[in-house]
Amino acid sequence: MEEGSIRFIDPKTAIFGRTEGGFLKLHIEPDEDYSRVSLHYIFPFTAGNGYVSVRNYDSKEIGIIRSMDCFSETAKELLREELQRRYFTPVIQRIVSIKEEFGYFYWEVITDAGSKKFTLRREHHSIISITEKRILIIDVDGNRFEISDCSKMEPKFVKVLEMLL
């Protein structure tokens, strides 16, 4: 391929599937086979579900998915699943409590992946605002959580969020 040229994955010729061991595989017609591929967001915050780089096991780029919308429902589901696996970021639906003790914030939340307790350091850049309302929280271990709309949280927790931002 020429330097600087982009190869977009064509939804018509690309067939995604799962291996027996649980990994994503790719066949591109007529004769390209990849026994294991991984997906990387190119613009995780700005392009939503578009622009996904498909890479082989050695992390070389096979091509780019410009938009997932053009893929079949089954393929879309597979891609979504794989991206969720790589970028595991449960969305916080409700904050149960935030307690501050000895320099740490202890959170108890209910997310779309189940309820979870996690910890944030007090003086640390552990919250990133993606847009005005949407924020990303990274805990002491590196787990990530998302709040899609801060203003929908209880006011007392919004105050804590404001302080941590």
Add this chain to the structure above:
Amino acid sequence: MKLLYELPDEVDCLIKQIIKTRPVLYCVPADLDYSGTYIDGWLVITSFHMVYVVNGRLIEQISISEGKDYKSSVMVGNGMLEGTINGSAKLIVRYTMEHAERYTHIAAALNQLSVAKEPAVKSLEYDNRCPECNRMYPAGTRACPACSGTLFVFKRLFSIVKPHGILLIAAIILFWAVTGIQLFIPYLYRRFIDDCLIPGRTDVLLIVVYVGGIAACNLLIMFISIIRDRFMIKAGNRISRDLRHMVYEKIQMLSLSYLDNKKTGELMNRVTGDTERIRNFIQTQSVMTINQVFSLIGISIVLFLSNWRLAILILIPAPFVLFLSTSLRHRIRRMYHQQWRSMDKTNSLLRDILSGIRVVKAFGQEQKEVNRFKTASRELTDITIRNEKAWNTIFPSLGFIMGLGNFLLLYFGSNMVLDQQMKVGELIQFTQYAGMVYGPLNWMGFIPRWLAEAFTSTERVFQIIQEKIDIKDKNDAVISKINGRISFKNVTFGYRNYEPVLKDITIDINPGEMIGLVGRSGAGKSTLINLIMRLYDVDDGNLTIDGVDIKDMSQDDLRTQIGVVLQETFLFSGTILENIKYSKPAATFDDVIRAAKIANAHNFILNFPYGYDTKVGEKGLTLSGGERQRIAIARAILHDPRILILDEATASLDTETEQQIQEALGRLIEGRTTIAIAHRLSTLKNAGRLFVIEQGGLAESGTHEELLKKKGIYYDLIMAQRQMARLR
């Protein structure tokens, strides 16, 4: 780090049914399912099997030997354990990031088990949470502030305070003396008003006695306070001096394997910041707290004894005021945090744009940047105005609320005076005591935070003081003059016990021989040298110098006979003379000049206006890499070591400088056992033999010519470098 968790009972029963008698070697949480839901999952490992259990149900059992290449892959926000089972890649379990590091150990253990080896994987890392309550340990400590408790801090602090206890006890007694006198003064006022200020009575002597008494009390308070503060300053500073010495001494004694894991800034903070915080806690906060508590008790007793009804009136608003001031403090902290953040944002924007002003202008983005700054600056202004307004409202209001008890006291007290149940002096005495109650109450709001800070600092400091020294001299350590024969016999070593960096190395180096170590970066060359210097102890095999095991030699003795010239030469702040003499402080001027001449350093040193007295290092002249290296060579020459280690000594220099350094090195290595590492292979031509290290093992050895003829790894490396040189 915990690798063998205790299983919940029902899971434990299930596991016992499945694996019967096999002992469980490892057991770790696998708390995420394949579709990304939090679960109560466990991965249990025995010598032959791994068992994956979720919510008390068996999901999968895999025979470990059927798989290979087990790996812990960390993704974004989660990780997975994978392996090649019966020839195909398989996702075994998923986990949250809390367990990510645990699984690197688990994968290593599985790889050992898959080739039927007893796993030697032990985790040297510590968990960052308290196993009892799951709270995080404060950064850099290994004790839980909640579970270990306040008593724990005081116990530790007591051991440091003990030698200076008399000074502190004296200070506390003087504190009480001051409090006692302070409590006595309102009484004098009362007597003064009631006994002297009676219309129609003019007893000048009595007035002089009372006024003089009050003045004398104040004078006494002043003198006692001065003496008390001197005691406290003395005790506090001696304690922090002791701590600093203890920590610093320990750091010097600890092995590199410990220090490698710590950042310089963190260690510095422990020597200075933490010890200072402890001093402040002992000298000011704890002593003052003891004093304030006693004043409060004293005042309360006096108040209740004199008039319990009025005493209650004074104390009624206390809980309310305490609650109010605590919650306001939180709010103020939040307000100022926001302001600080906004300020930080504006400043970094400014710094960014000013340092990148060329780029801004080149792309014609001036207006955009002006707007960006204006927005940030406007936000800062808004927040600051809002905070100042709030501050200016809150503080006077708080003052007023705190004085509420006084109004009640005045109202009821004056009624009592008019009813002749009380004298005017008594009322005045009461109002004075009332003013003294709120000081200690306010003070107490800060105690939890001070305790937490003191806890963390004490823990951090003690962790170093109590650290075990892992490389120790034996009691009967041999002191001997080294001749220079170095032998590695089946030496295996790894910085982590399951990741050997050097594997089964057997090498003999003759006295006075020059050896070149060759290999790709990360092959284990520097590790080999670290072992010779005994910065680490070998895990397996023997390393001897002149036939004596290096573990039997005294470290001091060994290191005084080894000289090192490193790639990144470090010069301490000081003069060139001091830096050259560092290895041999007793050297004469003649020795220094001779060493500098041999090192080809004499001439460039004399070009500086202050010659050998030129200051270098942090606040001094910046020397070029080549100059620094020649000073390091002079230092090594003066040191006159039996064994010389050159680590990348001629990397990144121009040809002329390199030639001068080569010349200097040539003189330096004469008659010494020398081990040199260089990426530029041409610099190793003088070496008697070359050892090619590949993936931790000895791959080839021989002279330059022999290895070229062999056309092996060394030949390939030489060819690759020649090609690179041609390309340049």
